[in-house]
Amino acid sequence: MTHDWRARLSELANDRRLQAITLVAAVVATAAAAAPVHTPDGPRAAIFTAVERAVAPAVQPVEMELVWQGADVDGDGAPDFANPTGNEPREHDAYGSGQFGASRDGGVRRHEGVDFIATAGQTVVAPISGYITKIGYAYAGDGNLKFVEISNPALKLEARAFYVDPDVEVGQTVRVGQPIGEVRSLQRKYPGGMTDHVHLELIDRRGRRIDATNVITASYQPKSDFSAAD
Numbered sequence: 156m157t158h159d160w161r162a163r164l165s166e167l168a169n170d171r172r173l174q175a176i177t178l179v180a181a182v183v184a185t186a187a188a189a190a191p192v193h194t195p196d197g198p199r200a201a202i203f204t205a206v207e208r209a210v211a212p213a214v215q216p217v218e219m220e221l222v223w224q225g226a227d228v229d230g231d232g233a234p235d236f237a238n239p240t241g242n243e244p245r246e247h248d249a250y251g252s253g254q255f256g257a258s259r260d261g262g263v264r265r266h267e268g269v270d271f272i273a274t275a276g277q278t279v280v281a282p283i284s285g286y287i288t289k290i291g292y293a294y295a296g297d298g299n300l301k302f303v304e305i306s307n308p309a310l311k312l313e314a315r316a317f318y319v320d321p322d323v324e325v326g327q328t329v330r331v332g333q334p335i336g337e338v339r340s341l342q343r344k345y346p347g348g349m350t351d352h353v354h355l356e357l358i359d360r361r362g363r364r365i366d367a368t369n370v371i372t373a374s375y376q377p378k379s380d381f382s383a384a385d
């Protein structure tokens with residue numbers, strides 16, 4: 156049986172993380188130095204086997220997932236912010252970029268929030284803890300698209316989550332991460348290429364808008380193996 160170890164190595168190098176690649180390089184060097192050791196399959200097979208054996212534990216398919224974290228700004232050990240949809244911010248589409256400060260109306264104004272990609276109908280969670288202080292309309296004359304405003308006097312912050320069909324009421328207290336409603340489709344308002352999303356504005360005590368991606372960040376982490384009973 157002949158092993159195409161070159162192909163296998165390049166496959167490994169392409170697929171795996173830097174750690175594994177470095178390990179492969181080290182093992183190949185070691186195995187090459189020891190190449191005169193002949194196994195029944197010859198030196199190439201010996202190298203392949205050495206690589207395979209050394210790398211196998213490191214490259215067990217570890218499934219990684221993007222996990223969102225909220226900053227802990229009051230220092231109580233718990234996150235004070237949550238990603239309202241659990242998805243990444245909207246990249247450039249037919250209607251521009253969903254990033255904070257992106258140009259709008261040909262540069263006349265700037266995007267005052269961050270657009271977190273969503274699927275119409277999905278659950279929206281509270282981006283901060285606080286009281287529901289307003290449920291308003293995103294656009295005058297459009298009763299379909301609403302925003303939910305949450306005020307947090309301790310953090311001296313307000314959050315407005317737009318394009319939400321709310322299942323909370325003014326005066327109600329919500330905790331960060333708690334469901335507050337469902338995402339509304341934007342396809343009728345913005346036909347032809349708008350990515351459905353929740354537009355999130357964070358407003359400080361002076362009324363200035365803050366870039367939500369400063370306090371809602373993501374990193375790749377090994378996928379947890381918890382499987383829910385249902």
Ligand SMILES: [Zn+2]
Pocket residue numbers: 253266268269270354355
């Ligand atoms: Zn937006």
